[in-house]
Amino acid sequence: MTDDPRGTSTDRVACIGPVAPFKTQLLKWVGSKQKFAHEIIAHLPRDFGAYHEPFLGAxxxxxxxxxxxxxxxxxxxxxxxxxxxxxxxxxxxKTWYQDRWTAFQNGDRVAVYEAIKARFNAAPNGADFLFLCRSCYGGVVRFRRSNGHMSTPCGAHPAIPPKAFAKRVDLWHQRLRGAQFDLLDYRDAMDRAAPGDVIYCDPPYSFSQSILYGAQSFQLPDLFEAIAKAKARGVWVALSIDGTKKSGGTYCDLPLPEGLFEREIMLNVGRSMLRRFQMGGQTMEAEEVKDRLLLTY
Structure with missing residues (x-):
């Protein structure tokens, strides 16, 4: 197997060229990379064995x-x-979504949303979480530190109708037919990657996402250790992490292990929906941000 991540090898089964943008979302999710995912993918190895995403999110x-x-x-x-x-x-x-959307449309929307959220907080489940992700404010899935309950209020915009959502389900089901989904800690997920595979990591961001699910217990040095282990056995790793905020005026300086990453690429991701939520709808002209894409190859 060649050491060139953009070379060729019969040991690898995936070979990617330019990938077109795909903008149809299934879940509304703050921090989603879908709008510029094609730019991230352009920097992945040209061919590889399997693709691993241990911080899957949306x-x-x-x-x-x-x-x-x-x-x-x-x-x-x-x-x-x-x-x-x-x-x-x-x-x-589709049924999960339609049942909750129908109640949402036929009643007081805020009251129904709050009832679904209360039920979810009492007994977390995928069916309620699906609708909450689609109807909460800006897709900001925020949890209280005190009790772990989701606290995001109802969004101002109408929830997508069930027929339109069903079309998205069909489209996403087809696009992800080659994927396996597992409830796993990222370290266990990364350990199963084989030489020649590629891992893309999109963990909670240290400078901007401390209120989001999973962020309170996440420690970046632990991820660096897992990346180093993967790199040592011939797995390629790409990591999205804090870059700049406030229209590029503030560089998010993070201590990176020496020699772990070979390249750093800055990607413009526009204005932060999370900051819009935190600022209560104030003007966002000074809140454009960039992400860093760090590559071990």
Missing amino acids: GGVMAVLAPARGFGSDTYPPLMEIWATLSREPELL
Whole structure:
């Protein structure tokens, strides 16, 4: 197997060229990379064995890539219940959404949303979480530190109708037919990557996402250690992490292990929806941000 990540080898089964943008979202999710996932994918190795995404979230990068062999994972059970249902029982996913949307449309929307959220907080589950992701403010899935309950209010915009959502389910089911979804800690997910595979990591961001699910317990040095282990056994790793904020005026300086990453690429991701939420709708002209894409190859 060649050491050139853009070379060729019969040991690898995926070979990618330019990938077109794919903008149809399944989940509304703050921090989703789907809008510029094609730019991230352009920097992945040209050919590789399998694609691994251990911080799956809304699955935007995986959906744009549509890998022949993919492994998506995360640590939040309701989220992974959604992905497993998309893969195995897409019709059930449509039913989950339609049942909640119907109640939402026929009653007081805020009251129905709050009732669904209260039920979800009492017994977290994928069916309620699916609708909350689609109807909460800006897709900001925020949890209280005190009790772990989701606290995001109802969004101002109408929720997508069930027929339109069902079309998205069908489209995503087809695009991710080569993917396997698992409830796994990122370290276990990364350990199963074989030499010649590629891992894309999109963890909670240290400078901007401390209120989001999973962010409170996440430690970046632990991820660096897992990346180093993967790199040592011949796995290629790409990592999205804090870049700049406030229209490029503030560089998010993070201590990176020497020699772990070979390249750094800055990607413009526009204005932060999370900051819009935190600022209560104030003007966002000074809040454009860039992400860093760090590559071990």
